[in-house]
Amino acid sequence: MNPLWTLVPPLLVIPFIIFFGERHRNLREASIIIAGLALLAINDRIYSAVINGEVVESGSLSILANFSLRLSAEPMGVMFGLLASFLWVVTTVYSIGYMRGHNEQNQTRFYVCFALAIACVMAAAYADNLLTLFVAYEAITLSTFPLVTHAGNDASRKAGRLYLLLLMCGSIGLFLPAIIWIATAAGTLDFRAGGILADAGLSKTSLTILLALCVFGVGKAAVMPMHRWLPAAMVAPTPVSALLHAVAVVKTGVFTILKLITYTFGIDLVSTTGASDYVLPVVAFTVIASSLIAFTKDNLKARLAYSTISQLSYIVMAALLATTMSVMGGALHIVMHAFGKITLFFCAGAIMVSLHKKNISELDGMGKRMPITMACFFIGALGIIGLPPASGMWSKLLIAGGSLESGNAIWIGVLMLSTLLNIAYLLPIPLRAFFKPAAQPQPEGWSEAPVPSLWAIAVTATCCVLLFLFPHPLMNLLGLIEWR
Amino acid sequence: MELLITIVLLTFLVAIAIGIIVLRDLLAGVILLGLYSLIAAALFVVMDAVDVAFTEAAVGCGISTILFLGAMSFTKHDQKPRGHDSIVAIVFVVLTGALLIYGTLDMPHYGDPQSPAQTHPELTQHYLYKSPDETGMPNVVTSVLASYRGYDTLGETVVVFTAGIAVLSLLGLIRRRPEEEAPEDAPGDVPTIAADDSERTS
Amino acid sequence: MSILGLYNYWIVIILMMAGLYILIARYNLIKKMIGLGVFQTSIFYLYISLGKVQGGSAPILADGVTVYSNPLPHVLILTAIVVGVATTAVALALIVRIYESYNTIEEDEIKAIEALERDL
Amino acid sequence: MISDQLPALVIVIPMLAAPLCVLVRKPIVCWAIALVANFLVVLSAWALFEKVREDGVIRYALGGWAAPTGIEYYVDMMNATMLLLVSFISCVTLVYAYKSVSKTVLTSKHYLFYAAWMLCLTGLLGISITGDAFNVFVFLEISSLSMYMLIAFGTDRRALTASFRYLIMGSIGASFILIGIGFLYAATGALNMVDLAQRIPDAESQRAVLVAFSFLTIGLMIKSAVFPLHGWLANAYQHSPIAVTAFLAGTATKVSLYVLLRFFFSIFGPDYSFGAMLLNVVLLPAAVAGFVLLSLVAIFQSDLRRMLAYSSVAQIGYIIAAFCLASQSGLTAGIVHIINHGIIKTALFMSVGCILYKVGHTHSHSLDNLMQKMPLTVTAFILSGLGLIGVPLTVGFVSKFSLISAAMERGWWMVGALVLLSSLFAIVYIGRVVEIMLFRKSRTETPAPVGRSEAPLMMLVPMYVLIGISIWFGVSGSTTLSVAADAAAALLGGYQ
Incomplete structure (x- = not known):
């Protein structure tokens, strides 16, 4: 199995999307769903190949003298690839309802960029070296830029400018120098078990600076102060926020950091030299501070955005703790959080389409009008908080175990505190919707989201529960990571 | 005798250059430029460059003066009655000149038969x-x-x-x-x- | 002749700089070209004086003459003179066109006109 | 054997094409003659390039007089590459030129236009191929005079003043070069480049050599528009016919940079240029200030051509900074950027030319929603703009990555950091325009009827050929990098 195949469906579908265009919308969306299923099947094949211990890799394309583009599958990447391809299908189903219900403009451009972004995510997931990952990372930024500015009004262009500026500045101004530094020091950019910097002879100070360049340079991981783009980008249509800002874009960021820690620095190097000593507090601060900010937001999407920032920093923190358990927890949290958060975003979008409400304060009593949506919202919230019967619990447990293993209990405190805050800012939303009477009398009967959207919401909420019950396939997969 | 001629002609050149800088009338400038070329041509004769002298007299003094006069018949004769002596330009010119003079300090003297230019075996010697x-x-x-x-x-x-x-x-x-x-x-x-x-x- | 040893070069350099100064500092376009003429003629003089050999004669081979001045600079300068005049011709043609379009050949006035156009 | 005469063919073909154009005078025939001649030149240059790559240096004595007595062509990997680049860009731009020229240049003067183009090509190729210092000056004047003429063909009357200002600066530059060659001759008695390179080490202590070096450097800096001597470039690029801008942007300054390289490395030698001369102290700050400041200036330009002109000066700054490293990797980065930037800047100006052709102006603030109207042109602009920024998988990334790694190898962290900073400015100036063309709704009261109105195919195809090549060179950067590395080795190795 060649991982290059994963690029084929999303790229191949683009001509079809353009060809069908606005005239044959059903055909257009059907072609995307077929491509999505094909992609899922390919990823599944790669998954079974990796589980069976086969080597999955592509040929290489040399773009600079000593560095080349190359794809190969390793456990974390397979997991990320599976996740993104599965959620692409679900999101497409959801967007059919949303985009038509909302009468959005330029739907064809939207779907084209979306497919392009998915192809880039696949390239990032299966990147065999840092250069390939960087290329894919930049491509994701560029291909999602038209999605953020989709509406074309002043607000969205402003958001788009901020988006591009922060992500590009971070990646070119900080991340690229770090990469060149690594290339100069280690002579290679390949991802290798145990890292490539162990023998490079860098001092602790150098390593600390390098690590900081990486963590802050990967702006998609939204560690403060590089987080500003994320809430701003919420002007995008909800399916974009859902897939790209709960899964593809932000998860590429943390995924990059996880890969860097595992395969470039090596967890032993980070934990023994203490290179992360100065970066960890900033990340922990981000966890707490963004939870607190989320608390103050009345706009539902904004609250979810800040919650995302906080959850991303969990993963970064897990990576920086640099123990096997915490890194696994971080990787697992990519999936767990993705399902929880995408459910929440879907619900927010559904509420916007059906009730035209954006603020939490207006949601009192809405449980009666949208019971299914609100129930799913509840499950998603549990997933984020990490309470049974939803999936987030496993990853949080692993991260907590990891911080114990690293011998510094203070990070557990951070986790606990933010979990409490999670409860405080997420749970009241469904509770108010179900139990608080509405301010104004409401029309009787349900006014649920469009059927395709509702299906999508139900699927992701179910997945949250299923992953709680059956986390083994993922655990087994992550067990295959070579640490040294 | 040769020395005397050279010195006199060089002095003329300097005087003409000053004249061109100072005078505002363009016609006078053009005539002076022609004169400048002519005197330079005379100096070329002194320095044994007869072919160059012919060309300079014909092209530099003759043709280019005609070109200038032709161009001026379509335009104006006067430079605007204002001096624009820019400090920046003076500084630039003085620095450039100083650099050049610095470069000449250890150059082979005028007329030195042993200078690298005269003794190059495959160029000058070959030609001669x-x-x-x-x-x-x-x-x-x-x-x-x-x-x-x-x-x-x-x-x-x-x-x-x-x-x-x-x-x-x-x-x-x-x-x-x-x-x-x-x-x-x-x-x-x-x-x-x-x-x-x-x-x-x- | 030794007085001329380096003095000769210095005078030429001063002349060159006079030409360069006119070229840079004068606003009148024709005046600039006059400056360029002085500048280039002085450079030619520098080349020719490099080729002079004391007591030599013009490099036209004849019996009984043993010392010749260096012919190579002469050849170079023959080319350079023609190139210089060609440049002057193009420049003057440009000046005529500029005068037709702007009705002036003073650079500061042209700049003022152009600045006005840019604001529009 | 024709293959022995290749070096001469490269020069002779365009040189003969020019008078032929003047004799024929029929616009389309002139264009065809120029195109065929140019195509033959590309073929010869390609053959020459392959030959040099296989057999090493070619020395071609003109008129049978062996150097240094006569004049010779000296072709190594460095100038073989330049010949190929210049002739190829000229050929592609010439195809493109036909439509835009027939729209803006008086039909009765087309034959002069194409003749001048051929002469300019002759000059540029002549500079690149020659092995004689004085001959450089002669061909420099051929290319300069024809450039002044080409620029003056612009529709705006400001083209005339732009051309004149370029003429003044160009003449100062050429005169400085002439003075430099004169002093070099005084100190060594030689004019042939190989001969000079052998004789300079003995004459090195002479002040005349230092003066020659300074004057050549300043003269060539003017010709290649290195900051702060770039004043002529912006106006010239803005007001000349757009095809000429595209042609010049890809070739003219690059050839001057090549001469600079030739003098620094082959003739004076890196030890003299960058060791004894401490050129770094002068040239590096100029280069760095150039690419930082001019990228910043480019942000505030409302005219696309002017913006790209300033960006060109900034890019020249990168190239000079790479030269200053004076190492194999630094030179490689510089040469690869000469190639890459030549290609993308030409493509960018071509896309701007398409906009000019259809819209009639290039003011960025009134190009709202151009994507609807000219999708292919705007896509081309975006693709080559990304290359200018240096996004991975484009040629710009290859150049910048090599430049930054070379700088870090030498320990010049600041230079690397500033290169990145100016790339950020590039994001802003390209991004600003792209945003307007893609996303901004029309601000006018009555939006113009939106319909496809693409530039003619004869303009689009050459543009996409260049973009295709830039993508190819971006994706497989090793192709150009290995050529550049060979060229750098040829320069550092000195003359054989």
């Missing part, structure tokens, strides 16, 4: 002593110009050709009237798209 056999011309300058460095001369011809078509494209073949009578839209004016279209349709 082998060219009669190789080209059969007594005038070494001609033989170098036409044979050894004939390619430069070819380049020179191309330069003249380029200048010719450049002037042709800028001014056209249409006869120009002096400034007072020039019509509003003089021929050869900047072509506009409309003009182009009309030409194509006609």
Whole structure:
């Protein structure tokens, strides 16, 4: 199995999307769903190949003298690839309802960029070296830029400018120098078990600076102060926020950091030299501070955005703790959080389409009008908080175990505190919707989201529960990571 | 005697240069430039460069003066009655000149027969002593110009050709009237798209 | 002749700089070209004086003459003179066109006109 | 054998094409003659390039007079590459030029236009191929005079003043070069480059050599528009016919940079240029200030051509900074950027030319929603703009990555950091325009009827050929990098 195949469906579908265009919308969306299923099947094949211990890799394309583009599958990447391809299908189903219900403009451009972004995510997931990952990372930024500015009004262009500026500045101004530094020091950019910097002879100070360049340079991981783009980008249509800002874009960021820690620095190097000593507090601060900010937001999407920032920093923190358990927890949290958060975003979008409400304060009593949506919202919230019967619990447990293993209990405190805050800012939303009477009398009967959207919401909420019950396939997969 | 002539002529050159800087009348400037070339040509004779002297007198003094006068018949004769002596320009020029003078300090003296330029075995010496056999011309300058460095001369011809078509494209073949009578839209004016279209349709 | 040893070069350099100064500092376009003429003629003089050999004669081979001046600079300068005049011709043609379009050949006035156009 | 005469063919073909154009005078025939001639030149240059790559240096004595007595062509990997680049860009741009020229240049003057183009090509190729210092000056004047003429073909009357200002600066530059060659001759008695390179080490202590070096450097800096001597470039690029801008942007300054390289590395040698001369102290700050400041200036330009012109000066700054490293990797980065930037800047100006052709102006603030109207042109602009920024998988990334790694190898962290900073400015100036063309709704009261109105195919195809090549060179950067590395080795190795 060649991982290059994963690029084929999303790229191949683009001509079809353009060809069908606005005239044959059903055909257009059907072609995307077929491509999505094909992609899922390919990823599944790669998954079974990796589980069976086969080597999955592509040929290489040399773009600079000593560095080349190359794809190969390793456990974390397979997991990320599976996740993104599965959620692409679900999101497409959801967007059919949303985009038509909302009468959005330029739907064809939207779907084209979306497919392009998915192809880039696949390239990032299966990147065999840092250069390939960087290329894919930049491509994701560029291909999602038209999605953020989709509406074309002043607000969205402003958001788009901020988006591009922060992500590009971070990646070119900080991340690229770090990469060149690594290339100069280690002579290679390949991802290798145990890292490539162990023998490079860098001092602790150098390593600390390098690590900081990486963590802050990967702006998609939204560690403060590089987080500003994320809430701003919420002007995008909800399916974009859902897939790209709960899964593809932000998860590429943390995924990059996880890969860097595992395969470039090596967890032993980070934990023994203490290179992360100065970066960890900033990340922990981000966890707490963004939870607190989320608390103050009345706009539902904004609250979810800040919650995302906080959850991303969990993963970064897990990576920086640099123990096997915490890194696994971080990787697992990519999936767990993705399902929880995408459910929440879907619900927010559904509420916007059906009730035209954006603020939490207006949601009192809405449980009666949208019971299914609100129930799913509840499950998603549990997933984020990490309470049974939803999936987030496993990853949080692993991260907590990891911080114990690293011998510094203070990070557990951070986790606990933010979990409490999670409860405080997420749970009241469904509770108010179900139990608080509405301010104004409401029309009787349900006014649920469009059927395709509702299906999508139900699927992701179910997945949250299923992953709680059956986390083994993922655990087994992550067990295959070579640490040294 | 030679020394005396050189010194006198050099002094003339300096005086003319000062005159050009100071005078505002363009016609006087052009005439002085012609004179400058002529005196330079005389100096070239003193320095044994007779061919160059001929050319300088004919081209530098003759043709270019005619060109200047021709151009001036279409434009103005006066520079604006204002001095624009810029400090920046003076500083730049003085620095450049100082650098040049610094460079000459350890140069072979004027007329030194042992300077690298005179003793290069494959250039000067070759030209002077082998060219009669190789080209059969007594005038070494001609033989170098036409044979050894004939390619430069070819380049020179191309330069003249380029200048010719450049002037042709800028001014056209249409006869120009002096400034007072020039019509509003003089021929050869900047072509506009409309003009182009009309030409194509006609 | 030794007085001329380096003094000769210095005078030429001063002349060159006079030409360069006119070229840079004068606003009148024709005056600039006069400056360029002085500048280039002085450079030619520098080259020719490099080729002079004391007591030598013009490099036209003749019996009984043993010392010749260096012919190579002469050849170079023959080319350079023609190139210089070609440049002057193009420049003057440009000046005529500029005068037709702007009705002035003073650089500061042209700049003022152009600045006005840019604001529009 | 024709293959022995290849070096001469490269020069002779365009040189003969020019008078032929003047004799024929029929616009389309002239264009065809120029195109065929140019195509033959590309073929010869390609053959020459392959030959040099296989057999090493070619020395071609003109008129049979062996150097240094006569004039010779000296072709190594460095100038073989330049010949190929210049002739190829000229050929592609010439195809493109036909449509835009027939729209803006008076039909009765087309033959002069194409003749001047051929002469300019002759000059540029002549500079690149020659092995004689004085001959450089002669061909420099051929290319300069024809450039002044080409620029003056612009529709705006400001083209005339732009051309004149360029003429003044160009003449100063050429005169400085002439003075430099004169002093070099005084100190060594030689004019042939190989001969000079052998004789300079003995004459090195002479002040005349230092003066020659300084004057050559300043003269060539003016010709290649290195900050702060770039004043002529912006106006010239803005007001000349757009095809000429595209042609010049890809070739003219690059050839001057090549001469600079030739003098620094082959003739004076890196030890003299960058060791004894401490050129770094002068040239590096100029280069760095150039690419930082001019990228910043480019942000505030409302005219696309002017913006790209300033960006060109900034890019020249990168190239000079790479030269200053004076190492194999630094030179490689510089040469690769000469190639890459030549290609993308030409493509960018071509896309701007398409906009000019259809819209009639290039003011960025009134190009709202151009994507609807000219999708292919705007896509081309975006693709080559990304290359200018240096996004991975484009040529710009290859150049910048090599430049930054070379700088870090030498320990010049600041230079690397500033290169990145100026790339950020590039994001802003390209991004600003792209945003307007893609996303901004029309601000006018009555939006113009939106319909496809693409530039003609004859303009689009050459543009996409260049973009295709830039993508190819971006994706497989090793192709150009290995050529550049060979060229750098040829320069550092000195003359054989």
